[in-house]
Amino acid sequence: MLNLQAIHHIAIICSDYEKSKHFYIEILGFTINQEVYRSERQSYKLDLALNGHYCIELFSFPNPPARPSRPEACGMRHLAFQVSDIEAAIRVLGEKNVNPEPVRVDEFTGKKFTFFADPDDLPIELYEV
Template sequence: MLNLQAVHHIAIICSDYQKSKHFYTEILGFKIDREVLREERRSYKLDLSLNGQYCIELFSFPNPPARPSRPEACGLRHIAFQVSNIESAFQELEMKGISPEPIRVDEFTGKKFTFFGDPDDLPIELYEI
C-alpha cells in the first residue's frame, strides 16, 4: 500500500501566461507563493496556493500543443473546487466576465455544481459543499 495522504498539487500548462496568471489570481483568488522565470526553457513557473495550501503549478512553454478536453477525451477530465454557496460563486464569476454553465444538481449526492473554462478552456467545476 502506498499510503497516499493527499493531493499535493495540480500542474497546468497555459498558452498565454499573463492571461492565465490573471485568471487564477484575480478571478479565482489564488495567492502567488513563488514566480520563477526559467530562462533556459523560456518558461515561467507560478506556484499558487488556496487558503494557505499549495495547489497549482502554472507553467508556460513556447508553443505548447493543444490537448483535447471535450467531449469526454481520455485523460484528466477537469479540476473541481468546493464552495459553500454555488449561487453566490456563480454570480461573482458572471460579474468578472466568466460564463458558467447552468447550475445542475448531482443526481447521487443532491449537491449543486457548475462548470466553466479557464483561458485555455480547461474545464473547472465548482461544487457546493
C-alpha cells in the same frame, strides 16, 4: 500500501501566461507562493495557493500543443473546487465576466454544481457542499 496522504499539487500548462496568471489570481482568488522564470526552458513556473495551501503549478512553455478536452477525451477531465454557496460564487464570476453553465444537481448526492473554463478551455467545476 503506498500510504498517500493528500494531493500535493496540480500542474497546468497554459498558452498565454499573463492571461492565465490573471485568471487564477484575479478571478479565482489564488495567491502567489513563488514565481520563477526558467530561461533555459523559456518557461515561467508560478506556484499558487488557495487558502494558504499550495496546490497549483502554472507553467508556460513556447508553443505547447493543444490537448483535446471535449468530447470526453482521455486524460484529466476537469478541475473541481468546493464552494459553500454556488449561487454566490456564480454571481462573483459573473461580475468578472465569467459565465458558468446552468447549475445542475448531482444525481447521486443531490449537491449543486456547475462548470466554466479557464483561458485555455480547461473545464473547471464548482461543487457546493
